Amino acid sequence: MIDNLEYNTEREHLIIPEYGRHLQKMINYAKSRETKEERNKLAKAIISVMGNLQPHLRDVPDFQHKLWDQLFIMSDFELDADSPFPKPSKEELVAGPEPLKYPQNHPKYRFYGNNIKTMIDVACTWEDGEMKEALVYTIANHMKKCYLNWNKDTVEDIVIFDHLFELSDGKINLKNSEEDLTDSSSLMRTKSKYGSKGGSKKSKKKYSSNRKRY
Secondary structure, eight states, rough: OOOOOOGGGGGGOOOOOGGOOOHHHHHHHHHHHHHHHHHHHHHHHHHHHHHHGGGGGGGTTTHHHHHHHHHHHHHHHHOOOOOOSSSOOOOHHHHHOOOOOOOOOOOSSGGSSSHHHHHHHHHHHHHSSSSHHOOOOOOOOHHHHHHHHTTTTTOOHHHHHHHHHTHHHTTTOOOTOBBBBHHHHHHHHEEEETOOOOOOOSSOOOOOTTTTTT
C-alpha cells in the first residue's frame, strides 16, 4: 500500500494550480479524443466547471473569454477545439514585457530630482506675467527644500537662484530679485500632534507669505 502512494512532486506539473489536478485531467482527456465534435463538447463542459470554480470572475468583463484563454493555456495549446473567441498564442504568453525606459540624463544637481528640470522647462515656455512669476518662485522654494533635505540645514537664496539660472539655461534669472524665498526653518519645520515646533523668523519680505497666488 505504501508503495502505491503518490506525491505531488512526482505528478504532472499543473499549469494553473488554482483549478486543481482533476480539472487538468479533464483537459488532458479532452485532448485525447479523436473527433472534433467530441472535443468541442468536452471543452464546453470544462468551461462550465471552470466558471463554477471561479464565481468571483462572473462580474469581470469578458468572463467567458478569460476562461477559454485559460483552457487553452492549461492544455499547453494542444487542444484542437472551436472557441467563440480568438485563441491565444504560446509565443504571446511566453514573451517577456518590454523594458521600461528610465531617465538616464544624470542631472548635475541630483538632489533636486529629475522632475524639477521638467518643471523649469515648462516655466520657460510660459508668457511673462503673474502666473509665470508664481510658478518660478514655487519651483525655487521646492528646490530650496530639496537642497536642505540632502545637504545642509541652511542655504542662501542666491545659491538656489544660481542653480535655477543654470538649469534654465539663463532663461530664469532671480539673482536681482527683491523677493526672498521661504526661510529654511519654515521649510524644515516638523509638525507634531501638539502643533508646529519652533517659530519662523521674520524676514524683510517673503514671497510666499500672504500671497493669493500660493
